[in-house]
Amino acid sequence: MNYRHSYHAGNFADVLKHSLQMICLDYLRQKDKPFWVLDTHAGIGMYDLRGEQASKTAEWEQGIARLLDAENPPAALSAYLDCVRVLNPDGELRWYPGSPWLSARQLRSQDSLVLCELHPEDGGLLEQNVRRDFRSAGSVKVMTETDGYGAVKALLPPPAKRGLVLIDPPFEQRDEFIQASTALGQGLQRWANGTYAVWYPIKDPLNVGVFHKHAVRLAGADKVLAVDLMIRAPHDRTRLNGCGMFFINPPYGLLQQLTEVMEFLTPLLAQGEGAEWRATWPA
Template sequence: MFSYRHAFHAGNHADVLKHAIVVYLLRHLAQKDAPYWVIDTHAGAGAYALEDEWAEKNAEYETGIAKIWEREDLPEMIADYLEQVDAFNEDGTLRYYPGSPFIAAQLLRDRDRLRLFELHPTEIDVLRKNVQSQGRDIARRTMIYAADGFEGIKALLPPPTRRGLVLLDPSYEDKRDYARVVQSVKDGLERFATGCYAVWYPQVARNEAIQLPERLAKLPVKSWVHAALTVQSPSGDGLGLNGSGMFILNPPWTLAAALKDTLPWLTEALGQDDGAKYTLEFKEG
Protein backbone atom coordinates (compact mmCIF):
# COMPACT_ATOMS: atom_id res chain seq x y z
CA MET A 1 0.00 0.00 0.00
CA PHE A 2 2.81 2.41 0.84
CA SER A 3 5.26 1.58 -1.94
CA TYR A 4 4.50 4.68 -4.01
CA ARG A 5 7.00 7.55 -3.82
CA HIS A 6 6.25 10.54 -5.99
CA ALA A 7 9.92 11.56 -5.98
CA PHE A 8 10.48 8.80 -8.55
CA HIS A 9 8.17 10.65 -10.94
CA ALA A 10 8.70 14.31 -10.00
CA GLY A 11 8.65 16.63 -12.99
CA ASN A 12 7.69 13.98 -15.54
CA HIS A 13 5.30 14.59 -18.45
CA ALA A 14 2.29 13.85 -16.23
CA ASP A 15 3.39 16.49 -13.72
CA VAL A 16 3.79 19.04 -16.49
CA LEU A 17 0.19 18.58 -17.62
CA LYS A 18 -1.21 18.41 -14.09
CA HIS A 19 0.63 21.36 -12.63
CA ALA A 20 0.19 23.64 -15.63
CA ILE A 21 -3.57 23.18 -15.21
CA VAL A 22 -3.40 23.61 -11.42
CA VAL A 23 -1.60 26.94 -11.84
CA TYR A 24 -4.29 28.06 -14.28
CA LEU A 25 -7.09 27.07 -11.90
CA LEU A 26 -5.49 28.94 -9.01
CA ARG A 27 -4.95 32.04 -11.12
CA HIS A 28 -8.64 31.99 -11.96
CA LEU A 29 -9.70 31.68 -8.31
CA ALA A 30 -7.48 34.63 -7.41
CA GLN A 31 -9.24 36.91 -9.89
CA LYS A 32 -11.87 37.60 -7.22
CA ASP A 33 -11.02 39.21 -3.90
CA ALA A 34 -12.99 36.62 -1.94
CA PRO A 35 -10.76 33.99 -0.25
CA TYR A 36 -10.61 30.38 -1.32
CA TRP A 37 -9.32 27.03 -0.07
CA VAL A 38 -7.14 24.45 -1.81
CA ILE A 39 -7.64 20.87 -0.63
CA ASP A 40 -5.14 18.26 -1.83
CA THR A 41 -6.12 14.67 -1.08
CA HIS A 42 -2.71 13.11 -1.83
CA ALA A 43 -0.10 15.77 -1.16
CA GLY A 44 3.12 13.73 -1.19
CA ALA A 45 6.25 15.40 0.15
CA GLY A 46 5.37 18.74 -1.40
CA ALA A 47 8.71 19.39 -3.10
CA TYR A 48 11.50 17.29 -4.58
CA ALA A 49 15.23 17.57 -5.25
CA LEU A 50 15.80 16.33 -8.79
CA GLU A 51 19.39 15.41 -7.93
CA ASP A 52 18.20 13.22 -5.06
CA GLU A 53 18.63 9.45 -5.43
CA TRP A 54 14.86 8.93 -5.62
CA ALA A 55 14.44 11.32 -8.55
CA GLU A 56 17.65 10.23 -10.26
CA LYS A 57 16.75 6.54 -10.15
CA ASN A 58 14.55 6.83 -13.24
CA ALA A 59 15.18 10.53 -14.04
CA GLU A 60 11.60 10.84 -15.24
CA TYR A 61 11.86 14.63 -15.19
CA GLU A 62 13.95 14.25 -18.36
CA THR A 63 10.75 13.15 -20.16
CA GLY A 64 8.89 16.18 -18.84
CA ILE A 65 10.01 19.51 -17.52
CA ALA A 66 13.62 19.14 -18.65
CA LYS A 67 12.45 18.99 -22.28
CA ILE A 68 10.71 22.38 -22.07
CA TRP A 69 12.81 24.16 -19.44
CA GLU A 70 14.84 26.23 -21.88
CA ARG A 71 12.33 26.60 -24.69
CA GLU A 72 11.18 30.08 -25.56
CA ASP A 73 8.13 29.43 -27.75
CA LEU A 74 5.87 28.89 -24.74
CA PRO A 75 2.08 29.04 -24.63
CA GLU A 76 0.88 31.36 -21.88
CA MET A 77 -0.27 28.49 -19.64
CA ILE A 78 3.13 26.78 -19.83
CA ALA A 79 5.05 30.02 -19.32
CA ASP A 80 3.14 30.70 -16.10
CA TYR A 81 3.71 27.16 -14.88
CA LEU A 82 7.44 27.31 -15.57
CA GLU A 83 7.62 30.62 -13.74
CA GLN A 84 6.30 28.90 -10.61
CA VAL A 85 8.89 26.13 -10.89
CA ASP A 86 11.65 28.64 -11.57
CA ALA A 87 10.84 30.39 -8.28
CA PHE A 88 12.12 27.27 -6.46
CA ASN A 89 15.40 27.28 -8.33
CA GLU A 90 18.36 29.64 -8.67
CA ASP A 91 20.14 31.02 -11.70
CA GLY A 92 17.74 29.28 -14.05
CA THR A 93 19.17 25.87 -13.16
CA LEU A 94 16.58 23.11 -12.69
CA ARG A 95 17.41 21.37 -9.42
CA TYR A 96 14.13 21.34 -7.48
CA TYR A 97 10.58 20.55 -8.44
CA PRO A 98 7.56 21.82 -6.48
CA GLY A 99 4.61 19.47 -6.14
CA SER A 100 1.02 20.66 -6.03
CA PRO A 101 1.21 21.77 -2.35
CA PHE A 102 4.15 24.09 -2.97
CA ILE A 103 2.74 25.46 -6.20
CA ALA A 104 -0.47 26.25 -4.33
CA ALA A 105 1.37 27.70 -1.32
CA GLN A 106 3.28 30.03 -3.60
CA LEU A 107 0.14 31.36 -5.27
CA LEU A 108 -2.10 31.64 -2.21
CA ARG A 109 -2.87 35.08 -0.84
CA ASP A 110 -2.84 35.87 2.86
CA ARG A 111 -6.57 35.17 3.24
CA ASP A 112 -6.53 31.86 1.34
CA ARG A 113 -5.97 28.47 2.97
CA LEU A 114 -4.26 25.18 2.10
CA ARG A 115 -5.34 21.78 3.42
CA LEU A 116 -3.12 18.79 2.73
CA PHE A 117 -3.72 15.07 3.24
CA GLU A 118 -0.98 12.46 3.12
CA LEU A 119 -1.11 8.90 4.41
CA HIS A 120 2.39 7.67 3.52
CA PRO A 121 4.31 7.49 6.85
CA THR A 122 7.55 8.79 5.36
CA GLU A 123 6.10 11.38 3.02
CA ILE A 124 4.02 13.01 5.76
CA ASP A 125 7.13 13.74 7.84
CA VAL A 126 8.96 15.21 4.87
CA LEU A 127 5.86 17.23 3.94
CA ARG A 128 5.68 18.79 7.41
CA LYS A 129 9.37 19.73 7.31
CA ASN A 130 9.07 21.14 3.82
CA VAL A 131 6.08 23.31 4.71
CA GLN A 132 7.82 24.61 7.83
CA SER A 133 10.87 25.49 5.75
CA GLN A 134 8.77 27.88 3.69
CA GLY A 135 8.30 30.24 6.61
CA ARG A 136 5.72 31.20 9.17
CA ASP A 137 3.20 32.77 6.78
CA ILE A 138 2.79 29.66 4.62
CA ALA A 139 2.79 27.38 7.68
CA ARG A 140 0.04 29.51 9.23
CA ARG A 141 -2.17 29.15 6.16
CA THR A 142 -1.60 25.40 5.89
CA MET A 143 -2.96 22.42 7.79
CA ILE A 144 -1.56 18.93 7.25
CA TYR A 145 -3.50 15.77 8.02
CA ALA A 146 -1.97 12.31 8.36
CA ALA A 147 -5.14 10.75 7.04
CA ASP A 148 -6.89 9.20 4.07
CA GLY A 149 -7.71 12.14 1.84
CA PHE A 150 -10.72 10.43 0.28
CA GLU A 151 -12.35 10.26 3.70
CA GLY A 152 -10.82 13.42 5.14
CA ILE A 153 -12.26 15.88 2.66
CA LYS A 154 -15.79 15.08 3.80
CA ALA A 155 -15.24 17.06 7.00
CA LEU A 156 -13.82 20.05 5.09
CA LEU A 157 -16.58 20.50 2.53
CA PRO A 158 -17.98 22.98 2.02
CA PRO A 159 -15.10 25.27 3.06
CA PRO A 160 -16.12 28.35 5.04
CA THR A 161 -15.22 30.52 2.04
CA ARG A 162 -17.61 28.63 -0.27
CA ARG A 163 -14.88 28.89 -2.91
CA GLY A 164 -12.16 26.36 -3.55
CA LEU A 165 -10.24 23.79 -5.53
CA VAL A 166 -10.19 20.11 -4.60
CA LEU A 167 -7.31 18.20 -6.19
CA LEU A 168 -7.51 14.40 -6.30
CA ASP A 169 -4.42 12.65 -7.64
CA PRO A 170 -3.83 9.31 -5.92
CA SER A 171 -1.20 6.88 -7.17
CA TYR A 172 -3.83 4.41 -8.40
CA GLU A 173 -1.52 1.56 -7.38
CA ASP A 174 -4.61 0.17 -5.69
CA LYS A 175 -7.19 -0.21 -8.46
CA ARG A 176 -9.90 0.65 -5.95
CA ASP A 177 -8.65 4.24 -6.14
CA TYR A 178 -10.51 4.71 -9.43
CA ALA A 179 -13.87 4.00 -7.83
CA ARG A 180 -12.94 5.99 -4.73
CA VAL A 181 -12.13 9.04 -6.84
CA VAL A 182 -15.54 8.94 -8.49
CA GLN A 183 -17.32 8.45 -5.17
CA SER A 184 -15.31 11.23 -3.50
CA VAL A 185 -16.17 13.71 -6.23
CA LYS A 186 -19.82 12.66 -6.12
CA ASP A 187 -19.92 13.08 -2.34
CA GLY A 188 -18.05 16.35 -2.62
CA LEU A 189 -20.53 17.79 -5.10
CA GLU A 190 -23.35 17.01 -2.71
CA ARG A 191 -21.62 19.04 -0.01
CA PHE A 192 -19.97 21.70 -2.17
CA ALA A 193 -21.75 21.84 -5.51
CA THR A 194 -19.97 24.97 -6.76
CA GLY A 195 -16.45 23.79 -5.97
CA CYS A 196 -13.88 23.10 -8.66
CA TYR A 197 -12.71 19.46 -8.64
CA ALA A 198 -9.56 18.47 -10.54
CA VAL A 199 -8.87 14.76 -10.99
CA TRP A 200 -5.57 13.45 -12.34
CA TYR A 201 -5.35 9.92 -13.73
CA PRO A 202 -2.71 7.80 -15.50
CA GLN A 203 -3.02 6.37 -18.98
CA VAL A 204 -2.22 2.73 -18.34
CA ALA A 205 -3.44 -0.62 -19.63
CA ARG A 206 -6.24 -0.98 -17.11
CA ASN A 207 -9.97 -0.80 -17.80
CA GLU A 208 -10.55 1.32 -14.72
CA ALA A 209 -8.26 4.03 -16.10
CA ILE A 210 -9.98 4.02 -19.49
CA GLN A 211 -13.43 4.22 -17.90
CA LEU A 212 -12.64 6.90 -15.33
CA PRO A 213 -13.27 9.96 -17.57
CA GLU A 214 -16.52 8.41 -18.78
CA ARG A 215 -17.70 7.91 -15.20
CA LEU A 216 -16.75 11.44 -14.17
CA ALA A 217 -18.57 12.88 -17.19
CA LYS A 218 -21.81 11.38 -15.88
CA LEU A 219 -21.69 13.25 -12.58
CA PRO A 220 -24.28 16.01 -12.09
CA VAL A 221 -22.41 19.18 -13.05
CA LYS A 222 -23.16 21.80 -15.69
CA SER A 223 -19.67 21.91 -17.10
CA TRP A 224 -16.44 19.93 -17.24
CA VAL A 225 -13.18 19.77 -19.19
CA HIS A 226 -11.22 16.62 -19.96
CA ALA A 227 -7.63 17.07 -21.13
CA ALA A 228 -5.32 14.13 -21.80
CA LEU A 229 -1.77 13.96 -23.12
CA THR A 230 -0.44 10.72 -24.62
CA VAL A 231 3.33 10.86 -25.08
CA GLN A 232 3.99 7.43 -26.54
CA SER A 233 2.38 4.32 -27.99
CA PRO A 234 1.43 1.60 -25.51
CA SER A 235 4.23 -0.89 -24.89
CA GLY A 236 3.83 -4.44 -26.14
CA ASP A 237 3.78 -5.83 -22.60
CA GLY A 238 1.11 -3.38 -21.45
CA LEU A 239 3.37 -1.90 -18.80
CA GLY A 240 4.40 1.70 -18.27
CA LEU A 241 2.78 5.12 -18.34
CA ASN A 242 1.74 6.17 -21.85
CA GLY A 243 0.38 9.51 -20.74
CA SER A 244 -2.06 11.06 -18.30
CA GLY A 245 -5.22 13.06 -18.07
CA MET A 246 -6.91 15.76 -16.06
CA PHE A 247 -10.67 15.90 -15.61
CA ILE A 248 -11.92 19.19 -14.18
CA LEU A 249 -15.49 19.59 -12.95
CA ASN A 250 -16.87 23.14 -12.63
CA PRO A 251 -13.86 24.55 -14.49
CA PRO A 252 -13.22 28.20 -15.39
CA TRP A 253 -15.09 28.97 -18.59
CA THR A 254 -11.80 29.99 -20.21
CA LEU A 255 -9.96 26.72 -19.53
CA ALA A 256 -10.95 24.83 -22.67
CA ALA A 257 -9.79 27.67 -24.91
CA ALA A 258 -6.46 27.89 -23.08
CA LEU A 259 -5.94 24.15 -23.50
CA LYS A 260 -6.67 24.40 -27.24
CA ASP A 261 -3.49 26.48 -27.47
CA THR A 262 -1.50 24.42 -24.98
CA LEU A 263 -2.15 20.74 -25.72
CA PRO A 264 -0.87 20.71 -29.34
CA TRP A 265 2.34 22.38 -28.16
CA LEU A 266 2.79 19.88 -25.32
CA THR A 267 2.21 16.99 -27.71
CA GLU A 268 5.00 18.25 -29.96
CA ALA A 269 7.32 19.11 -27.07
CA LEU A 270 6.88 15.96 -24.96
CA GLY A 271 5.88 13.35 -27.52
CA GLN A 272 8.25 10.38 -27.69
CA ASP A 273 7.03 8.56 -30.80
CA ASP A 274 4.33 8.56 -33.48
CA GLY A 275 1.75 7.59 -30.87
CA ALA A 276 1.87 11.03 -29.25
CA LYS A 277 -1.51 12.79 -29.27
CA TYR A 278 -3.87 14.78 -27.11
CA THR A 279 -7.54 14.70 -26.18
CA LEU A 280 -9.65 17.74 -25.36
CA GLU A 281 -13.32 17.30 -24.53
CA PHE A 282 -15.63 19.60 -22.66
CA LYS A 283 -19.20 20.20 -21.63
CA GLU A 284 -20.38 23.78 -21.35
CA GLY A 285 -23.00 24.88 -18.88
Protein backbone atom coordinates (compact mmCIF):
# COMPACT_ATOMS: atom_id res chain seq x y z
CA MET A 1 0.00 0.00 0.00
CA ASN A 2 2.01 2.93 -1.28
CA TYR A 3 -0.83 5.30 -2.05
CA ARG A 4 -1.01 8.40 0.15
CA HIS A 5 -3.86 10.75 -0.54
CA SER A 6 -1.89 13.76 0.78
CA TYR A 7 -0.16 14.05 -2.61
CA HIS A 8 -3.50 14.50 -4.36
CA ALA A 9 -5.69 16.25 -1.78
CA GLY A 10 -7.89 18.97 -3.23
CA ASN A 11 -7.13 18.09 -6.86
CA PHE A 12 -9.77 18.06 -9.63
CA ALA A 13 -10.74 14.50 -8.72
CA ASP A 14 -11.38 15.46 -5.08
CA VAL A 15 -13.41 18.46 -6.22
CA LEU A 16 -15.67 16.27 -8.36
CA LYS A 17 -16.01 13.55 -5.70
CA HIS A 18 -16.56 15.90 -2.77
CA SER A 19 -18.99 18.14 -4.69
CA LEU A 20 -21.21 15.16 -5.50
CA GLN A 21 -20.77 13.63 -2.02
CA MET A 22 -21.98 16.85 -0.41
CA ILE A 23 -24.98 17.12 -2.75
CA CYS A 24 -26.00 13.57 -1.73
CA LEU A 25 -25.64 14.48 1.96
CA ASP A 26 -27.60 17.71 1.50
CA TYR A 27 -30.43 15.65 0.09
CA LEU A 28 -30.34 13.17 2.98
CA ARG A 29 -30.49 16.10 5.41
CA GLN A 30 -33.76 17.34 3.94
CA LYS A 31 -35.74 14.83 6.00
CA ASP A 32 -35.60 14.48 9.78
CA LYS A 33 -35.30 10.72 9.60
CA PRO A 34 -31.79 9.48 10.47
CA PHE A 35 -29.25 8.58 7.83
CA TRP A 36 -26.13 6.41 7.93
CA VAL A 37 -22.89 6.86 5.96
CA LEU A 38 -20.13 4.31 5.37
CA ASP A 39 -16.85 5.65 3.95
CA THR A 40 -14.97 2.48 2.98
CA HIS A 41 -11.65 4.11 2.01
CA ALA A 42 -11.50 7.10 4.32
CA GLY A 43 -7.93 8.45 4.11
CA ILE A 44 -6.79 10.74 6.93
CA GLY A 45 -9.70 13.20 6.94
CA MET A 46 -7.73 16.45 6.85
CA TYR A 47 -4.89 17.58 4.59
CA ASP A 48 -2.27 20.29 4.92
CA LEU A 49 -1.95 21.70 1.41
CA ARG A 50 1.23 23.53 2.43
CA GLY A 51 2.75 20.33 3.82
CA GLU A 52 5.60 18.46 2.15
CA GLN A 53 3.53 15.86 0.33
CA ALA A 54 0.82 18.15 -1.08
CA SER A 55 3.44 20.77 -2.00
CA LYS A 56 5.40 18.27 -4.07
CA THR A 57 2.59 17.92 -6.61
CA ALA A 58 0.55 21.08 -5.86
CA GLU A 59 -2.39 19.38 -7.58
CA TRP A 60 -4.78 21.39 -5.42
CA GLU A 61 -3.84 24.53 -7.34
CA GLN A 62 -5.75 23.13 -10.33
CA GLY A 63 -8.58 21.87 -8.14
CA ILE A 64 -9.97 23.44 -5.00
CA ALA A 65 -7.97 26.66 -5.42
CA ARG A 66 -9.74 27.28 -8.74
CA LEU A 67 -13.14 26.55 -7.25
CA LEU A 68 -12.60 28.87 -4.28
CA ASP A 69 -11.62 31.70 -6.63
CA ALA A 70 -14.51 31.16 -9.01
CA GLU A 71 -17.33 33.67 -9.26
CA ASN A 72 -20.98 32.69 -8.75
CA PRO A 73 -20.67 28.98 -8.02
CA PRO A 74 -23.95 27.04 -8.08
CA ALA A 75 -25.87 27.03 -4.80
CA ALA A 76 -25.53 23.24 -4.77
CA LEU A 77 -21.82 23.68 -3.96
CA SER A 78 -22.41 25.99 -0.98
CA ALA A 79 -22.15 23.35 1.75
CA TYR A 80 -18.87 22.04 0.31
CA LEU A 81 -17.40 25.51 -0.10
CA ASP A 82 -18.52 26.47 3.43
CA CYS A 83 -16.53 23.54 4.85
CA VAL A 84 -13.35 24.63 3.07
CA ARG A 85 -13.85 28.26 4.09
CA VAL A 86 -14.48 27.36 7.74
CA LEU A 87 -11.11 25.60 7.80
CA ASN A 88 -9.32 28.57 6.25
CA PRO A 89 -10.89 31.57 8.00
CA ASP A 90 -8.18 34.05 7.01
CA GLY A 91 -8.82 33.34 3.32
CA GLU A 92 -5.45 31.73 2.69
CA LEU A 93 -5.99 28.16 1.51
CA ARG A 94 -4.08 25.67 3.65
CA TRP A 95 -6.38 23.02 5.10
CA TYR A 96 -8.47 20.72 2.93
CA PRO A 97 -11.15 18.39 4.33
CA GLY A 98 -11.26 14.77 3.23
CA SER A 99 -14.47 12.83 2.70
CA PRO A 100 -14.72 11.78 6.41
CA TRP A 101 -14.51 15.37 7.62
CA LEU A 102 -17.10 16.54 5.08
CA SER A 103 -19.54 13.81 6.10
CA ALA A 104 -18.93 14.33 9.83
CA ARG A 105 -19.75 18.02 9.51
CA GLN A 106 -23.11 17.23 7.89
CA LEU A 107 -24.24 14.81 10.61
CA ARG A 108 -27.13 15.72 12.87
CA SER A 109 -27.62 14.13 16.30
CA GLN A 110 -29.73 11.32 14.79
CA ASP A 111 -27.23 10.40 12.02
CA SER A 112 -24.14 8.21 12.05
CA LEU A 113 -20.93 7.72 10.13
CA VAL A 114 -18.53 4.77 9.90
CA LEU A 115 -15.02 5.35 8.56
CA CYS A 116 -12.69 2.54 7.46
CA GLU A 117 -9.00 2.93 6.70
CA LEU A 118 -6.62 0.03 6.07
CA HIS A 119 -3.24 1.80 6.20
CA PRO A 120 -2.10 1.68 9.86
CA GLU A 121 -0.44 5.10 9.88
CA ASP A 122 -3.27 6.83 7.98
CA GLY A 123 -5.81 5.16 10.27
CA GLY A 124 -4.09 6.70 13.30
CA LEU A 125 -4.09 10.15 11.69
CA LEU A 126 -7.75 9.77 10.74
CA GLU A 127 -8.66 8.90 14.31
CA GLN A 128 -6.73 11.93 15.62
CA ASN A 129 -8.27 14.34 13.08
CA VAL A 130 -11.82 13.15 13.65
CA ARG A 131 -11.54 13.15 17.44
CA ARG A 132 -10.01 16.63 17.47
CA ASP A 133 -12.74 18.21 15.36
CA PHE A 134 -15.78 16.11 16.21
CA ARG A 135 -15.16 15.21 19.83
CA SER A 136 -18.81 15.44 20.75
CA ALA A 137 -20.07 13.47 17.75
CA GLY A 138 -20.53 10.09 19.38
CA SER A 139 -22.03 8.90 16.14
CA VAL A 140 -18.69 8.82 14.25
CA LYS A 141 -17.02 5.43 14.40
CA VAL A 142 -13.45 5.07 13.11
CA MET A 143 -12.38 1.55 12.13
CA THR A 144 -8.61 1.52 11.70
CA GLU A 145 -6.69 -1.25 9.94
CA THR A 146 -10.01 -2.34 8.48
CA ASP A 147 -10.69 -3.43 4.92
CA GLY A 148 -13.48 -1.20 3.62
CA TYR A 149 -14.75 -3.81 1.16
CA GLY A 150 -15.12 -6.30 4.02
CA ALA A 151 -16.99 -3.65 6.01
CA VAL A 152 -19.67 -3.44 3.30
CA LYS A 153 -20.42 -7.10 3.83
CA ALA A 154 -20.08 -6.97 7.61
CA LEU A 155 -22.01 -3.77 8.41
CA LEU A 156 -24.92 -3.75 5.96
CA PRO A 157 -27.82 -3.36 6.38
CA PRO A 158 -27.35 -0.34 8.66
CA PRO A 159 -29.70 0.61 11.50
CA ALA A 160 -31.06 3.60 9.52
CA LYS A 161 -33.08 3.01 6.38
CA ARG A 162 -31.49 5.85 4.40
CA GLY A 163 -27.87 6.55 3.64
CA LEU A 164 -24.75 6.51 1.53
CA VAL A 165 -21.90 4.06 0.97
CA LEU A 166 -18.91 5.91 -0.47
CA ILE A 167 -16.27 3.67 -2.08
CA ASP A 168 -13.12 5.60 -2.98
CA PRO A 169 -10.26 3.13 -3.53
CA PRO A 170 -6.71 4.11 -4.45
CA PHE A 171 -6.76 2.00 -7.65
CA GLU A 172 -3.28 0.70 -6.95
CA GLN A 173 -4.33 -2.85 -7.66
CA ARG A 174 -5.26 -4.14 -11.10
CA ASP A 175 -8.41 -5.81 -9.78
CA GLU A 176 -9.78 -2.73 -8.00
CA PHE A 177 -12.82 -2.52 -10.30
CA ILE A 178 -13.57 -6.19 -9.62
CA GLN A 179 -13.27 -5.66 -5.86
CA ALA A 180 -15.56 -2.63 -6.07
CA SER A 181 -18.15 -4.57 -8.13
CA THR A 182 -18.04 -7.48 -5.69
CA ALA A 183 -18.59 -5.11 -2.77
CA LEU A 184 -21.50 -3.46 -4.59
CA GLY A 185 -23.07 -6.87 -5.17
CA GLN A 186 -22.69 -7.81 -1.50
CA GLY A 187 -24.01 -4.44 -0.43
CA LEU A 188 -27.07 -4.57 -2.66
CA GLN A 189 -27.96 -8.06 -1.44
CA ARG A 190 -28.08 -6.70 2.12
CA TRP A 191 -29.30 -3.14 1.49
CA ALA A 192 -31.05 -2.73 -1.84
CA ASN A 193 -32.27 0.84 -1.21
CA GLY A 194 -29.04 2.47 -0.08
CA THR A 195 -27.21 4.97 -2.24
CA TYR A 196 -23.81 3.70 -3.39
CA ALA A 197 -21.16 5.96 -4.91
CA VAL A 198 -17.91 4.61 -6.37
CA TRP A 199 -15.16 6.97 -7.50
CA TYR A 200 -12.87 5.82 -10.33
CA PRO A 201 -9.97 7.26 -12.34
CA ILE A 202 -10.19 7.59 -16.13
CA LYS A 203 -7.01 7.19 -18.11
CA ASP A 204 -8.56 5.31 -21.01
CA PRO A 205 -12.36 5.76 -21.09
CA LEU A 206 -12.75 2.31 -22.66
CA ASN A 207 -11.60 0.59 -19.44
CA VAL A 208 -14.41 2.15 -17.44
CA GLY A 209 -17.16 0.69 -19.62
CA VAL A 210 -16.53 -2.84 -18.38
CA PHE A 211 -17.03 -1.78 -14.78
CA HIS A 212 -20.22 0.07 -15.72
CA LYS A 213 -21.60 -3.07 -17.36
CA HIS A 214 -20.86 -5.23 -14.29
CA ALA A 215 -22.47 -2.72 -11.95
CA VAL A 216 -25.54 -2.35 -14.15
CA ARG A 217 -26.01 -6.11 -14.10
CA LEU A 218 -25.98 -6.03 -10.28
CA ALA A 219 -28.35 -3.13 -9.75
CA GLY A 220 -30.54 -2.89 -12.84
CA ALA A 221 -30.19 -0.21 -15.52
CA ASP A 222 -32.93 1.99 -14.06
CA LYS A 223 -31.08 2.41 -10.75
CA VAL A 224 -27.65 3.60 -11.90
CA LEU A 225 -25.97 6.80 -12.99
CA ALA A 226 -22.38 7.40 -14.12
CA VAL A 227 -20.94 10.92 -14.06
CA ASP A 228 -17.66 11.27 -15.94
CA LEU A 229 -15.48 14.37 -16.05
CA MET A 230 -12.67 14.55 -18.60
CA ILE A 231 -10.21 17.37 -17.91
CA ARG A 232 -8.62 16.87 -21.34
CA ALA A 233 -9.03 14.61 -24.34
CA PRO A 234 -7.44 11.22 -23.58
CA HIS A 235 -4.69 11.32 -26.24
CA ASP A 236 -2.11 9.98 -23.77
CA ARG A 237 -3.81 7.02 -22.14
CA THR A 238 -1.14 6.66 -19.43
CA ARG A 239 -2.21 9.96 -17.78
CA LEU A 240 -5.10 10.66 -15.43
CA ASN A 241 -7.33 12.36 -18.01
CA GLY A 242 -10.45 12.39 -15.94
CA CYS A 243 -12.45 10.60 -13.30
CA GLY A 244 -15.97 9.56 -12.60
CA MET A 245 -18.50 8.60 -9.98
CA PHE A 246 -20.80 5.65 -10.43
CA PHE A 247 -24.02 5.81 -8.43
CA ILE A 248 -26.58 3.20 -7.56
CA ASN A 249 -29.85 4.71 -6.35
CA PRO A 250 -28.67 8.30 -6.95
CA PRO A 251 -30.69 10.72 -4.83
CA TYR A 252 -33.24 12.85 -6.64
CA GLY A 253 -31.48 16.04 -5.51
CA LEU A 254 -28.33 14.96 -7.35
CA LEU A 255 -30.19 14.34 -10.59
CA GLN A 256 -31.81 17.77 -10.30
CA GLN A 257 -28.58 19.67 -9.73
CA LEU A 258 -26.14 17.65 -11.78
CA THR A 259 -26.27 19.58 -15.05
CA GLU A 260 -25.76 22.98 -13.45
CA VAL A 261 -22.88 21.73 -11.29
CA MET A 262 -21.09 19.86 -14.08
CA GLU A 263 -21.51 22.69 -16.60
CA PHE A 264 -19.81 24.91 -14.03
CA LEU A 265 -17.04 22.52 -12.94
CA THR A 266 -15.98 21.23 -16.36
CA PRO A 267 -14.44 24.41 -17.84
CA LEU A 268 -13.18 25.40 -14.39
CA LEU A 269 -11.19 22.19 -13.89
CA ALA A 270 -10.05 21.74 -17.52
CA GLN A 271 -6.34 21.08 -18.05
CA GLY A 272 -6.26 21.00 -21.84
CA GLU A 273 -8.44 20.90 -24.91
CA GLY A 274 -11.24 18.38 -25.05
CA ALA A 275 -12.55 18.80 -21.50
CA GLU A 276 -16.09 17.50 -21.23
CA TRP A 277 -18.53 15.80 -18.91
CA ARG A 278 -21.23 13.26 -19.46
CA ALA A 279 -23.89 11.63 -17.38
CA THR A 280 -24.84 8.21 -18.60
CA TRP A 281 -27.39 5.71 -17.57
CA PRO A 282 -25.33 2.81 -18.91
CA ALA A 283 -27.52 0.04 -20.27
